[in-house]
Amino acid sequence: MTQALQQALATGVLLGFVYALVALGFAITFGVMRIANFAHGQFVVAGMYLMIVLHQQIGMPVIIAIPLCVLIVAAIGMGFEWLTVEPIAGYSHYMQMIVTLGGLIILQQISSLIFGTAPMGVDLTLPALNLRIGQAFISGPRVLAALVSLGAITAVLLVLRRTFFGRAVRSVADSRASAQLMGVNPLKVNLAAFGVGAGCAGLAGALIVPFIFVSPETGLGLTVKSFIVVMIAGVASMPRILLVSLSLGTIEALSGAYLSLSLTPAIVYGSLIVLLVLMMMRQHRTGNLVSLGERDIA
């Protein structure tokens, strides 16, 4: 393996873990409420901008800035749900999705008004975490991003599986009506799902901003990517989400290294569309049609 290939594979796989975290956040909202939250990518962007403000501009240490980002973005997510989706709970999923699309546009323009449209980033080096795998050199922030993402995914899954709160969320994802009959308040669960989903997104954003530039338009692409990942993998299986996310990161890194950087989005969307179509054809053949929301999350 050449050095370039090793480098691309290593960065791609590590980035894949972050994508998996974003997709998990998307899948939680999608699984619980059956609505595609278009603002999800913009929550990632919110995390990125917050990290810029907290770490770069105010000078907070990373270890405080990142959790703060998560909390603030989770709060933004819950406020978002309360303002947009909650008033029309019970409407068709399309209508709820359109409302989140409107929210995406508003959040996007707010970031554009505050930060302008020029790409921004954070200067962060973590020499202690710099990693050398074979001939590939991985910078500290990328390692940190992958490790923390993996930890966060595990934590979210544990909460969903082991705690009462997690069981309530899963029961609503499983069957809203039955959960309601058992005394679970679905509106509260909706709010919580948005909070957790946005928290995952905010964490991912805070983690990737040291090596990925952010601009207000970044959000939509991230929403589309996590949406496609969840459509391919289904909300029911974290291993599958992880697998698809890792492939996504790898495809992106390989295309960036060997083809052209500007062609990369086309390659990524193209391969995701092909994967989606293949997946649907397979499901058609096996008769196992709807993978979404058939069982509980994770």
Next chain:
Amino acid sequence: MNVEIMKAVEPRAVGLHKGRWILKLALFAGAVLLPLWNDGAAVDVVTLALLYGFLAAAWNLAGGMAGQISLGHAAFFGLGAYGVGIFYVQLGLSPYLGVLAAVLIACAAGALLGALSFWLPFSGYTFLLLTLAFAELLRAAVRTFETFGGSTGLMFPFHPGVATLQFRNTTVYYFIALAMTILAIAIGKKMRSSTFGLHAEAVRDDEGAAAALGIQSRRVKLLALIVSAGLTGLGGALYAVMFSFITPDQVFSIDFSVAMLAGALIGGIGTAWGPVVGGIVMSLLTQGMARLPLGSGVGADIAVMLYGLALILIVQRLPRGIMPNLLGEHVRGRLEGAALLRWLSRRQSRGVRAPADTDVEVRDRAKVKGR
């Protein structure tokens, strides 16, 4: 139920009150006479607004009438714009050929996407996602290839004349846009009263039931999408000739897809007049906002934000849109349950009686009860 009976039972598509032809005549006269009153900036603003109205109506054919909500109509729009661009700028052919090619290319793209998503077992979400990803894919692809002008876009050399479809006097574009808008309304009205349109609405409301009645739902959806894509491509072609400059980030931008969706929703999804009205209103509003002296880019940002705000407010407060609520254009089919009940009870409490030729209350209430 066979279509003849459905037609007999259904009220006429537009349930505006008596004298509505006077209103339409006045609207038409006003539209034709506008350039006499102001030959400059106002005409350009209204031209763009008409284009947005036209686009929303084109989107509505697939999204509103056949229920195939797309977020990727910018793909068809951009293909239309680039169709003309490639034919005229790169190949040096007549722009009329370019417009024809633009429409055909957009139709072909619509057919491809439709065939892919309606013949595979995709859910509605997948269609939406597929269209969105398709638009983003095209945008990235066009940016990359220098044949298409790359990310800097295509500049149309300016040779005014009928043969090149370029005019010093922008009033010509105004009348083209007006004609296209009238065409879109006519197609919409035809859709609502034709067998094909009824089939489309039946598929939208309950695909299984429609299929059980012998309606070939896939073909209906595909045809609706192709017509919608072709018209959107025509809109893109007009945009390209009118501005003589197109970039991939502009014409394939999701902003256009959202503008089409928003226009249709605000005006009244599934109606003939609604999307045109909604598209025009939103465009006038945002153009006005972008011109406010608020500092560089602030007005434009707020203008885009208006689209987001409008989407949220219209879905929350008036899910049926302006036209059905304010002007009484009747919407067939499944409505949002809660909103309908509210609307019905408001009407009942005001003691408003339905006009003799509609039975909207009775049927819709029965439908709500049955659900």
